[in-house]
Amino acid sequence: xxxxxxxxxxxxxxxxxxxxxxxxxxxxxxxxxxxxxxxxxxxxxxxxxxxxxxxxxxxxxxxxxxxxxxxxxxxxxxxxxxxxxxxxxxxxxxxxxxxxxxxxxxxxxxxxxxxxxxxxxxxx
Amino acid sequence: xxxxxxxxxxxxxxxxxxxxxxxxxxxxxxxxxxxxxxxxxxxxxxxxxxxxxxxxxxxxxxxxxxxxxxxxxxxxxxxxxxxxxxxxxxxxxxxxxxxxxxxxxxxxxxxxxxxxxxxxxxxxxxxxxxxxxxxxxxxxxxxxxxxxxxxxxxxxxxxxxxxxxxxxxxxxxxxxxxxxxxxxxx
Numbered sequence: 409x410x411x412x413x414x415x416x417x418x419x420x421x422x423x424x425x426x427x428x429x430x431x432x433x434x435x436x437x438x439x440x441x442x443x444x445x446x447x448x449x450x451x452x453x454x455x456x457x458x459x460x461x462x463x464x465x466x467x468x469x470x471x472x473x474x475x476x477x478x479x480x481x482x483x484x485x486x487x488x489x490x491x492x493x494x495x496x497x498x499x500x501x502x503x504x505x506x507x508x509x510x511x512x513x514x515x516x517x518x519x520x521x522x523x524x525x526x527x528x529x530x531x532x
Numbered sequence: 533x534x535x536x537x538x539x540x541x542x543x544x545x546x547x548x549x550x551x552x553x554x555x556x557x558x559x560x561x562x563x564x565x566x567x568x569x570x571x572x573x574x575x576x577x578x579x580x581x582x583x584x585x586x587x588x589x590x591x592x593x594x595x596x597x598x599x600x601x602x603x604x605x606x607x608x609x610x611x612x613x614x615x616x617x618x619x620x621x622x623x624x625x626x627x628x629x630x631x632x633x634x635x636x637x638x639x640x641x642x643x644x645x646x647x648x649x650x651x652x653x654x655x656x657x658x659x660x661x662x663x664x665x666x667x668x669x670x671x672x673x674x675x676x677x678x679x680x681x682x683x684x685x686x687x688x689x690x691x692x693x694x695x696x697x698x699x700x701x702x703x704x705x706x707x708x709x710x711x712x713x714x715x716x717x718x
Contacts, residue, residue: 418685421699425689442658446604449542450533454650461657465694474692476548476658 428468438516441477441490452504453487459505460489463512472516485527491515492532501527535646536571536633539608541654543573543631548659550577550629555655556665559648563637564671569645570617570634580623588621608633615639649704653697656682660692670711677704 442448442457457474464472482488485501491511492498498521500511507525514520521529533539540557547555552575562568580588589606609619617635635642648668655664656679665678682691682700689696 415681415685418682418699418703421696421703422686422689425686425693425695425699428695429689429693444541444545444654444658446542446545449538449545454538454541454647454654457654457657458650461653461694461697465698470693470695472694474657476545 429470438472439492440472440474440516441492442474443477443482443486443488445486447483448486448488451486455505456487456489456503456508459508460512463509464516467513467517469512469517482527488527494519495532497528497530497532498526499528500525533604533608533643535644536569537646537648537651539604539633539643540571540573540648541651542604544651544655547573547575547577547629548662550575550579552577552628552662554663554665556667557652558667558669559645560669561637561645562669562671567637568634569637569642570632572630572632574628574630576628579625579627579629581625585621585623611635611641611643615642649701649708652704653701655679656691656700657697658692660690668708668711670713673711673713675707675711677707 440460442453442460444453444457460474464470477488477490482499482501487503488499488501489503489508489511490497490499493516498515500507500522503511503525507522511522511525514522533542540559544555544557554576556572556574558572558574560568560570560572589609605619612619612633612635615635616639617633619631619633621629621631623629652664652666655662660679663679665676667674667676679691686696691697691700
């Protein structure tokens with residue numbers, strides 16, 4: 409069986425990523441929780457998370473941690489994402505990829521909450 | 533689920549919730565020698581006893597504490613059987629779980645494989661601490677990549693850095709296209 413796997417091009421990618429990390433350090437640390445339960449997956453959670461990654465990359469914003477939030481018991485609201493920023497946990501429900509891009513641009517990067525999509529907000 | 537790659541993501545998440553630190557996904561597509569599409573997920577999670585395994589394909593079984601009905605596996609099993617395929621599940625408490633599903637590749641009712649690259653990217657994005665091995669076999673060719681070899685390349689740059697994830701997506705897509713060699717599978 410012929411094996412294909414070339415890691416050489418990935419080494420270049422590493423150097424590029426390293427460069428942009430050094431150029432942009434010291435930004436506010438933000439955490440995004442994405443729920444990846446069965447209902448969320450069926451509702452498009454994977455595409456939502458991909459849109460988030462794409463938007464973060466386009467805007468060169470790397471001071472963010474994306475973690476899995478598990479199923480949050482909010483099946484009706486899936487896909488759900490939670491943004492942890494400035495001491496608050498903000499939960500957005502029924503998120504679609506285009507909404508996720510706006511949440512990244514306005515809330516994750518600039519700290520402006522998009523109130524009409526918020527389903528819960530708690531102090532951390 | 534609309535596509536098998538989403539079922540695969542769902543099963544991978546089950547492995548994560550079972551505490552797995554090592555997960556191996558093998559995807560096999562054969563059209564030349566046989567008419568077969570199958571996938572296998574092996575993990576070193578906490579495993580299940582025989583009673584749990586036996587009840588797993590009952591739609592009223594779920595480990596979720598917030599829901600009472602889980603439909604993921606029973607529905608997928610039904611779909612596989614409809615397509616002249618089947619499924620197998622082996623599990624041992626304290627050792628891990630191995631689950632496989634297979635289909636007749638050309639069966640008219642077979643769900644599309646869908647975006648398997650995005651499913652793999654999810655593992656790097658939100659479970660970068662897990663050793664995830666992805667093997668994709670297409671007829672006589674195969675591709676394999678593991679989290680540990682990627683981490684060796686990226687060194688101090690986290691694998692879930694958005695720029696790295698985007699680059700990995702391109703890398704996986706290129707390798708997938710090479711595997712298919714211009715032919716249409718999916």
